[in-house]
Amino acid sequence: MLACVFKAKNSWVVEEVAEPECAPDEVIVRVKACGICGTDLHILQAEYFSDFPIIAGHEFSGVVEQVGEKVTQFKPGDWVTADPNIFCDRCYYCKINKNNHCLNLQAVGVTRNGAFAELVAVPEKCLFHIPEGLSFQEAAMAEPLACVIYGIQRSNIRPGEKVLIFGAGPIGLLLLCAFQKSGASLVTMVDISEKKLNLAQELGACAVVLADGSEGSKLRKIAPLGFEVVVDATGIPAVQEKALHFVQPDGTYLLFGV
Ligand SMILES: [Zn+2]
Ligand SMILES: [Zn+2]
Structure with a gap:
């Protein structure tokens, strides 16, 4: 073969x-x-x-x-x-x-x-x-989706909470779809690719933010106190460190990317 x-x-x-x-x-x-x-x-x-x-x-x-x-x-x-x-x-x-x-x-x-x-x-x-x-x-796609569903269970999301996802690749987009079905009131996506963000918007992201250096102030405008759930779906250490700053006090940070 x-x-x-x-x-x-x-x-x-x-x-x-x-x-x-x-x-x-x-x-x-x-x-x-x-x-x-x-x-x-x-x-x-x-x-x-x-x-x-x-x-x-x-x-x-x-x-x-x-x-x-x-x-x-x-x-x-x-x-x-x-x-x-x-x-x-x-x-x-x-x-x-x-x-x-x-x-x-x-x-x-x-x-x-x-x-x-x-x-x-x-x-x-x-x-x-x-x-x-x-x-x-x-x-x-069953295996990556199963990983995403387990991640969502670990995030303990409650109805109405705001979610921020770094990375709009296949895993980030699966997370977007699954969080929407799990009670999130608002899912915001961040990525360096406009093309991926367009797809995220088509799939129902409430807000998409291009990571061009100005994303910090844009995210503060969307959620001044931070997001209840923040997810890294990039696996990039620098992004993982930055993402932590947008977690609302008492919120949850899900490190998904490896
Ligand atoms: Zn895999
Ligand atoms: Zn064993």
């Missing part, structure tokens, strides 16, 4: 590789759509806990090609998406239901081969059926 293989730091190639083998409790998925995540760039730049060579790609959807002998919930032809994280289910954190801190975390496309390929092997416990009417492209 063809796959995009990260060979070494900043070096990748599309080449013919062996097809993945199907373990008894795993499923082989024929990939139909796969997102490119900021994490994939970190992996390529050797800033993550992956080893080379690796086939990245962890935000994907596809069709079940083959199932292992112990698999009971899926059959060939099923449309699926996946949670790429494979928790050990037996460490301290898994046992106290905080498996996002799993001490033995593995992940499809991070510590084992992922979906920048025609076929990917996925443990059955990580797979989800796609509801009828959802396209493969939409279903490939």
Whole structure:
């Protein structure tokens, strides 16, 4: 099969590789759509806990090609998406239901081969059926959207609160949509790209502010006391530091970007 293989730091190639083998409790998925995540760039730049060579790609959807002998919930032809994280289910954190801190975390496309390929092997416990009417492209957004929804839960937003989001990339825009459905009265977006801000406005942002050096005074005008919830969706340390200044006293600061 063809796959995009990260060979070494900043070096990748599309080449013919062996097809993945199907373990008894795993499923082989024929990939139909796969997102490119900021994490994939970190992996390529050797800033993550992956080893080379690796086939990245962890935000994907596809069709079940083959199932292992112990698999009971899926059959060939099923449309699926996946949670790429494979928790050990037996460490301290898994046992106290905080498996996002799993001490033995593995992940499809991070510590084992992922979906920048025609076929990917996925443990059955990580797979989800796609509801009828959802396209493969939409279903490939399930993982980033799930991260966003968890972030919104952590923000403890209450009805009527004002939200400020730094970064109008795919994650910032997903946050915008999800905060609007979670009771925010006003969502303001900041970015260096006018094009991204236009999209944010189309998606319902109440205010968009271009980060051109004058954004501080504009944000003070929108919310003189600050915002109840401020989110960084850029992962840039300088922005993360600046964003903190716009949190209302007793507000919440959500560090989302990595
Ligand atoms: Zn991702
Ligand atoms: Zn664990």
